[in-house]
Amino acid sequence: xxxxxRRSFLATTGALAATPYIFQNGDALGQxxxxxxxxxxxxxxxxxxxxxxxxxxxxxxxxxxIACDVDKSRAEGFAKGSAxxxxxxxxxxxxxxxxxxxIVTIGTPDHWHSKIAIDAMRAGKDVYCEKPLTLTxxxxxxxxxxxxxxxxxxxxxxxxxSEYGGSFLQAVxxxxxxWLGDKLKALSSVGTxxxxxxxxxxxxxxxxDWNMWLGQAPETEYIKERTHYQFRWWLEYSGGxxxxxxxxxxxxxxxxxxxxxxxxxxxxxxxTFDKRPNCYNVAHTFxxxxxxxxxxxxxxxxxxxxxxxxxSKGKIRVNRGGITGQIVDDIKADKNMQEQLSAKIxxxxxGKVTPHMVNFFNCVKSRELPISDVFTxxxxxxxxxxxxxxxxxxxxxxxxxxxxxxxxxxxxNSMLRRKQRKGFKxx
Numbered sequence: 001x002x003x004x005x006r007r008s009f010l011a012t013t014g015a016l017a018a019t020p021y022i023f024q025n026g027d028a029l030g031q032x033x034x035x036x037x038x039x040x041x042x043x044x045x046x047x048x049x050x051x052x053x054x055x056x057x058x059x060x061x062x063x064x065x066i067a068c069d070v071d072k073s074r075a076e077g078f079a080k081g082s083a084x085x086x087x088x089x090x091x092x093x094x095x096x097x098x099x100x101x102x103i104v105t106i107g108t109p110d111h112w113h114s115k116i117a118i119d120a121m122r123a124g125k126d127v128y129c130e131k132p133l134t135l136t137x138x139x140x141x142x143x144x145x146x147x148x149x150x151x152x153x154x155x156x157x158x159x160x161x162s163e164y165g166g167s168f169l170q171a172v173x174x175x176x177x178x179w180l181g182d183k184l185k186a187l188s189s190v191g192t193x194x195x196x197x198x199x200x201x202x203x204x205x206x207x208x209d210w211n212m213w214l215g216q217a218p219e220t221e222y223i224k225e226r227t228h229y230q231f232r233w234w235l236e237y238s239g240g241x242x243x244x245x246x247x248x249x250x251x252x253x254x255x256x257x258x259x260x261x262x263x264x265x266x267x268x269x270x271x272t273f274d275k276r277p278n279c280y281n282v283a284h285t286f287x288x289x290x291x292x293x294x295x296x297x298x299x300x301x302x303x304x305x306x307x308x309x310x311x312s313k314g315k316i317r318v319n320r321g322g323i324t325g326q327i328v329d330d331i332k333a334d335k336n337m338q339e340q341l342s343a344k345i346x347x348x349x350x351g352k353v354t355p356h357m358v359n360f361f362n363c364v365k366s367r368e369l370p371i372s373d374v375f376t377x378x379x380x381x382x383x384x385x386x387x388x389x390x391x392x393x394x395x396x397x398x399x400x401x402x403x404x405x406x407x408x409x410x411x412x413n414s415m416l417r418r419k420q421r422k423g424f425k426x427x
Contacts (some may be wrong), residue, residue, distance in 0.1 A: 039062075039063065040061070040063065040102045041062065041065040041098075041101045042055070042063060042064055042102075042103050043065050043067075043068070043101035043125070044068065044078065045068045045105065045107070046069060046108030047067060047074045047078045048107065048229065050107050051105070052107065054128060054130060055078065055107065057357040058357060059082065061357065061361045062361070064082040065084075065098060065101050066079075066086050066087050066088075066101065067082065067089070070090050071207055071227075073207045075089060076088040090209050091209075092116050092119075093119070095120075096123040097123070102125065102126065103126045104125045104126075104128070105129075106129040108130075109238065110231070110243070111231075111236070112216075113134060114134055114426050115425075118426060121154070122150060128154075128155045129155075130156075131247050132244060132381045132384065133156050133377050133378065134378070134381055134385070135237070136385060137385050141378070143378065144374055153363050154374050155356070155357075156374060156377040157356065159372070160248050161371050161372050162354065162355060162356040162359055164320045167320070168252045171252060171256055171307070171309060172252060173341050175256040175311070177340060177344055179314075180311030180312075180316065180327065181313030181314070182311060182312050183296075185257075186253035186296075186298045186299065186307060187299045187307070188246065188299065189304050189308075190248070190249060190300070190305055191305050192241065192284055193240045193283060194230075195233075195274060195280055197225070197276065199224070199225045199279070201222060202221075208227070215421070216418065216426065217236045218236060218421070225280075232244055232282075235281050240282025240283055242282070242283055242300065242391075243384040243385065243388070245305070246384040247377075249300075250380050250383050253307060253309065255376070257292075257296045257309070260380065261379065262379065263379055263382055263383065263404065266291045266397065267290050267389070267390040267397045267399060268390055268396035269287055269300075269387055269390050270287055270288075271283030271285065271286035271287075271388075271391035271392070272284045272285045283391055285302045286301065286391055288301070290386065290387065298383065300383070300384065305319055306318065306319040313327075314326050316328060349371060350371070359371050359372075382404070385416075389415045390412075404416075
């Protein structure tokens with residue numbers, strides 16, 4: 001598929017896989033599938049906590065070729081721990097120039113995702129990128145364009161679509177079966193963001209290429225608390241908890257409510273921001289409401305971590321610990337409902353449910369669209385970006401989901417993209 005979109009892919013897929021709906025152990029399935037894909041060369045970019053995690057998942061299914069992190073100590077540590085003791089580099093372009101690399105994993109801070117992903121696809125690589133995929137709405141539009149342009153397989157790391165015992169898939173299937181009725185709405189609660197600062201500038205450590213770490217973001221003095229996982233709490237590099245955890249639950253809500261190919265028409269909300277210099281500055285607490293043309297809504301808040309979906313016939317609660325609700329109890333007591341649920345899950349997953357990384361590798365082989373494709377993820381993370389914009393501006397905003405622009409609001413539209421430093425522009 002050289003020019004794929006989610007809609008055109010689904011329209012041309014005539015039959016589902018015959019395999020039954022089964023959730024399998026990730027390690028066992030990785031070993032089962034590794035022999036079929038072991039010739040795929042893996043380049044791993046961004047090797048912090050989550051980045052090294054997805055890289056290790058990929059290496060169970062392919063062959064390590066090269067490791068990259070702007071923190072040289074992380075790249076070297078990961079490389080030494082790999083089976084092949086692969087080269088370690090600080091500049092991702094060395095990974096893309098390597099002809100033995102077929103696939104790249106991207107686990108960098110959010111503000112680097114888009115440029116590396118776009119450059120990787122244009123270098124002929126398939127991509128697995130950690131979520132949230134983008135820093136801005138405009139970046140998502142560009143990534144979708146490049147996926148269509150290059151025909152590369154691209155999986156986003158919103159793994160709730162594949163894993164956690166199938167609880168989230170069950171939630172989506174219950175909604176698609178109509179068992180919650182109509183007039184669906186969702187409450188996506190994701191916890192609060194970290195607070196801290198002011199922090200003291202210092203000299204960057206010798207092992208860190210600070211200029212490269214900043215990338216497209218504004219030039220500023222090194223502060224230890226800006227780097228590694230703490231990047232999450234700075235608007236310069238991330239959307240905070242709103243995009244980090246927000247996109248996990250909002251993605252499932254969009255899928256369940258049938259909104260994954262559109263966007264909201266109005267956005268409003270409030271958040272608490274620390275505006276002092278050199279402090280974490282993402283929304284600490286927040287409460288935002290996104291309303292869609294069909295009347296559905298998604299409420300994204302900093303409450304207890306869970307997703308609640310409610311309709312005219314009932315509601316369900318789901319998180320990584322499981323799924324509850326009266327309809328869930330009904331399903332447990334009714335074999336026919338269980339069979340309908342299994343069939344619907346197989347339909348929406350387009351076959352046997354696998355661990356998220358395995359789904360990606362299978363799609364690299366088949367050239368099919370992965371379960372967490374860029375087109376739907378872009379819509380899901382855009383909801384989170386729009387919530388952040390509305391909260392920062394402190395007013396209700398009207399949005400055209402087709403044009404992907406705010407209506408009659410130049411200031412809000414200016415926040416759909418970011419000014420990028422020379423040498424790091426996303427093209």
